[in-house]
Amino acid sequence: MVDLVIIGGGPAGLAAACKAWESGLRDILILERDKELGGILNQCIHNGFGLHRFGFGEQLTGPEYAGRFIEMLKGTGVKVQLDTMVLEVTPDKKVHCVSKEYGYQIIEAKSIILGMGCRERTRGAIGTPGTRPAGVYTAGAAQRYVNMEGYLVGKRVLILGSGDIGLIMARRMTLEGAKVLACVEVMPYSGGLTRNIVQCLNDFDIPLYLSHTIVDIQGKDRVEKAIVAEIGPDRKPIPGTEMEFDVDTILLSVGLIPENELTKQAGIEMDPRTKGAIVYENMETSIPGVFACGNVVQVHDLVDFVSGESELAGAAAANYIQNGPVAEGRVLTVKPGADLGYTLPQRIRLEGVEKSTNVSFRVRRICGKSTILVKSGDTVIARFKRDRLAPGEMEHIALPRVLLDRAPMDEVTIEIEEA
CATH class of the missing domain: 3.50.50.60 (FAD/NAD(P)-binding domain)
Known part of the structure; x- marks a missing residue:
């Protein structure tokens, strides 16, 4: 039995593992099918990575960005199995995998993070x-x-x-x-x-x-x-x-498609818009203790946002193992308006929100000066101004718990109102 199994050693898996370790978890295993960690970043030798995370003075290439997290990982006791192909994830959190070194393994996990990335159309x-x-x-x-x-x-x-x-x-x-x-x-x-x-x-x-x-x-x-x-x-x-x-x-x-064969096989609820798992505010899927993050959930434009989302999943997995599941309570469904392709997370448990929760989305068309409206029924509970919105650039808004508590219905819609 392993506390936490992370599937994928790319930017999502690396960030999730580092954060889970930082959050006090000591029994963590990364399974990666390639011969080295880093995922897709290893072939992205152009610069421009990490501008949000490490500051605009840093002009990192993909391998350098991955290297930062691999170095952080070396300072932990996280175990890594490379050249290991995961074949199946079962609803009771058993991971079937095969490798030259260990043969066929069935690893039981208390919690799993899915970080398999995406593939090309x-x-x-x-x-x-x-x-x-x-x-x-x-x-x-x-x-x-x-x-x-x-x-x-x-x-x-x-x-x-x-x-x-x-x-x-x-x-x-x-x-x-x-x-x-x-x-x-x-x-x-x-x-x-x-x-x-x-x-x-x-x-x-x-x-x-x-x-x-x-x-x-x-x-x-x-x-x-x-x-x-x-x-x-x-x-x-x-x-x-x-x-x-x-x-x-x-x-x-x-176009890119989230790599979700394992997710579907496990019986996790999927979103036809993102082609990824439906997740709660802490990146937990419909199976308690199974989390998903990075491009396997939604295709990101910047790796910095993959890292942030994956750290959220890593901390949440550690919290799940240490303190048990999020308390039952009111759940808000988040839906995209007409001009949005999708919203993520799709569900927010108010008991899981301490101060605020982030919602990310993409628009379907280029919009000029706009207001992002967060509505519950006919009531507008929040407004965010933007000078421009484009389908190629993911948008992020932070919704404070105090505003979510005021939502008159158990449903929240994100809409765009162009000036």
């Missing part, structure tokens, strides 16, 4: 028409080839999707000597951070075509051409707007 998931030649990669796979394996995946590149990884790979491929012809985005706005659009596209004169998509991929053995067309409000290509690009590589940056 592939060409098959978006149904891009055309032949199936070599040279079509997800942006993350290309990033690993270039940054970790030392392979240049192509010389003439078109990027579909303007998520952060795609934008960063536009710059990376350019710096490695490739010609990035364009970045093509199906939505009328970019899905990435503004700073990445400026630093990765504008600074290198790479055009961004909004409301465009690839309508045909041509090539026998390797990609030879990509046909791009403008799309209308109905998401259908507009005839006569086609552009032809001579390319040998297409990178796909068309």
Whole structure:
């Protein structure tokens, strides 16, 4: 029996483990399927990590950011099993895993933190028409080839999707000597951070075509051409707007999906909006003592927020083991308004909120000067002003316990009122 098993040794798992140890827990085990800790950060060799956590004077790369937490972990007695694949998590908190060193293990845990991260959406998931030649990669796979394996995946590149990884790979491929012809985005706005659009596209004169998509991929053995067309409000290509690009590589940056096979298998309640687990204010799932944090719950824009959310889960897991479950009491359901994609957490137990609780969300469209309204029924219980809101940037608000206590109904809705 282990007090706390953490699945995943990326930024979420590392932060959760350090915080659980700091909170007094001494029997902690991290299970990581890769051969080293750090997760996706190991291939993110660009800087810009940790600006919120370590201050704007620090320009850390992904491996450096991971290294900070790995160093903190070395100062603890947290046990780590690398090269270990978790096969199943059962509702009674048994973790089935396999590794070369230990063989097949069934580890019983008092508490579990799920921190498996996310994966990329592939060409098959978006149904891009055309032949199936070599040279079509997800942006993350290309990033690993270039940054970790030392392979240049192509010389003439078109990027579909303007998520952060795609934008960063536009710059990376350019710096490695490739010609990035364009970045093509199906939505009328970019899905990435503004700073990445400026630093990765504008600074290198790479055009961004909004409301465009690839309508045909041509090539026998390797990609030879990509046909791009403008799309209308109905998401259908507009005839006569086609552009032809001579390319040998297409990178796909068309969204990330939380890695939740283990979560579903355990019977944990899922949110169809986030594609992750439904969680309470302390990141606890519908199974008591099982917590989820990081990109496995919601896809984050900044790793700093992953770390903060995961520390919340680590402290909550320690509290669960030391003091038992959160006391029963009033529970508020948090719902997104029309302009929001989702809200997290989806449920707030008032007994679990000491002073305030954070709610994060993403908007569905770009909004100018706006007010974020927190409503319970027709009653507005809180207002937050913002100069701008964008789908590529996660928003955070802190709701004080005193305001939540005043909610006339057991339901809270977050809405956007544009000026």
